[in-house]
Amino acid sequence: MRTIRVIGIGAGNPEHMTVQAINALNRSDVLLIPTKGDEKAFLADARRDICDRFLTNPACRILDYAVPVRRADGSYEDGVNDWHRAIAAIYERTLLNAVGEDETLGLLVWGDPMLYDSTLRIIDHVRTAGRVAFDMEVIPGITSVQALCASHGIALNRIGLPVEITTGRRLAEGWPDSSRDALVMLDGVQAFRTVTDPEAEIWWGAYLGTPHEILLSGRLAEMAETISETRRTAREKHGWIMDTYLIRRPATEAEEGPA
Ligand SMILES: C[S@@+](CC[C@H](N)C(=O)[O-])C[C@H]1O[C@@H](n2cnc3c(N)ncnc32)[C@H](O)[C@@H]1O
Known part of the structure; x- marks a missing residue:
C-alpha cells in the first residue's frame, strides 16, 4: 500500500524540524515541493534548505510542482474547492506515476498541517475520488x-x-x-x-x-x-x-x- 506522509516542517526556522519530522523525511521515497510566485518561491526555498540540511537518504526523489492558480471569479468557496481539486489531481497523478506500490510520498507542510492548511482536506479529495489506495500519516510541526x-x-x-x-x-x-x-x-x-x-x-x-x-x-x-x-x-x-x-x-x- 502507498502512504502519504504529511510532515509539519515548522514556520520558518529549519531548526523547528523535530526529530520525528527529520526521520519522516528520510523514510519518504518521494518528496513533492510546491513552487509559485515570490512568496511561494521563499517557501519552496525553505523546503529545499530543509532537504539540503536534513535529508540523508540518497534514494529519495524530490519532485517540484507548480501550484495551480486559484480562480478569482465566482464565489470564494467555489474558487477554493476547485483549487483543492486541482491540487488533489496533482497528488493523485504523482501517487500513480511516481510513487511505487509500497512507497511513501512525503508532503512538507508549513508549520503544522492542522492549522489553516488545506493539505489534509486535499488528501480527502484524493481518497474520495477512489482511484488510488493509500494510508496516511501526519507528523506535527511547530506553528507560527x-x-x-x-x-x-x-x-x-x-x-x-x-x-x-x-x-x-x-x-x-x-x-x-x-x-x-x-x-x-x-x-x-x-x-x-x-x-x-x-x-x-x-x-x-x-x-x-x-x-x-x-x-x-x-x-x-x-x-x-x-x-x-x-x-x-x-x-x-x-x-x-x-x-x-x-x-x-x-x-x-x-x-x-x-x-
Ligand atoms: C496558510 S497559513 C499556514 C499556517 C501554518 N500551517 C502554521 O502552522 O503556522 C499562513 C499564515 O500563517 C502565518 N504564518 C506562517 N508562517 C509565518 C511566519 N514565519 N511568520 C509570521 N506568520 C506566519 C501567517 O499569518 C500566514 O498568513
Missing part, C-alpha cells in the same frame, strides 16, 4: 502561533481564558464574541486597525523564525501606525510578507474570576 509566542516570550492564553484563533478577514467583520484574546493569521487587510478598544495590546511578528524576523508589541492604539508602516516597508523590500499577531483586550471582572 508557537513561533510568535516564543519570540515575544509570552503565553498564548491568560489563566483559564480562551483564545480565538481567527483570520484577518473575520476580525475585520467584528471582534469575536467568544474571547477577549484573538490570535490573527492570514491578514491581508490589516484588520488590527479595526480594533478600537483603547486598552487593547498587540504582539505582532513577521517572517517569524527567518533571518528577516520583525517583532513589535505594545498598546495597539500607539502601535497600529508603526506596524502598518513596518509591514509596508518590509513587504516592499522582500516582495512578500507573512505576519501573525495576538491582540489582548482587558478581561472583564467576571472573566478574571477569583485571583
Whole structure:
C-alpha cells in the first residue's frame, strides 16, 4: 500500500524540524515541493534548505510542482474547492506515476498541517475520488502561533481564558464574541486597525523564525501606525510578507474570576 506522509516542517526556522519530522523525511521515497510566485518561491526555498540540511537518504526523489492558480471569479468557496481539486489531481497523478506500490510520498507542510492548511482536506479529495489506495500519516510541526509566542516570550492564553484563533478577514467583520484574546493569521487587510478598544495590546511578528524576523508589541492604539508602516516597508523590500499577531483586550471582572 502507498502512504502519504504529511510532515509539519515548522514556520520558518529549519531548526523547528523535530526529530520525528527529520526521520519522516528520510523514510519518504518521494518528496513533492510546491513552487509559485515570490512568496511561494521563499517557501519552496525553505523546503529545499530543509532537504539540503536534513535529508540523508540518497534514494529519495524530490519532485517540484507548480501550484495551480486559484480562480478569482465566482464565489470564494467555489474558487477554493476547485483549487483543492486541482491540487488533489496533482497528488493523485504523482501517487500513480511516481510513487511505487509500497512507497511513501512525503508532503512538507508549513508549520503544522492542522492549522489553516488545506493539505489534509486535499488528501480527502484524493481518497474520495477512489482511484488510488493509500494510508496516511501526519507528523506535527511547530506553528507560527508557537513561533510568535516564543519570540515575544509570552503565553498564548491568560489563566483559564480562551483564545480565538481567527483570520484577518473575520476580525475585520467584528471582534469575536467568544474571547477577549484573538490570535490573527492570514491578514491581508490589516484588520488590527479595526480594533478600537483603547486598552487593547498587540504582539505582532513577521517572517517569524527567518533571518528577516520583525517583532513589535505594545498598546495597539500607539502601535497600529508603526506596524502598518513596518509591514509596508518590509513587504516592499522582500516582495512578500507573512505576519501573525495576538491582540489582548482587558478581561472583564467576571472573566478574571477569583485571583
Ligand atoms: C496558510 S497559513 C499556514 C499556517 C501554518 N500551517 C502554521 O502552522 O503556522 C499562513 C499564515 O500563517 C502565518 N504564518 C506562517 N508562517 C509565518 C511566519 N514565519 N511568520 C509570521 N506568520 C506566519 C501567517 O499569518 C500566514 O498568513
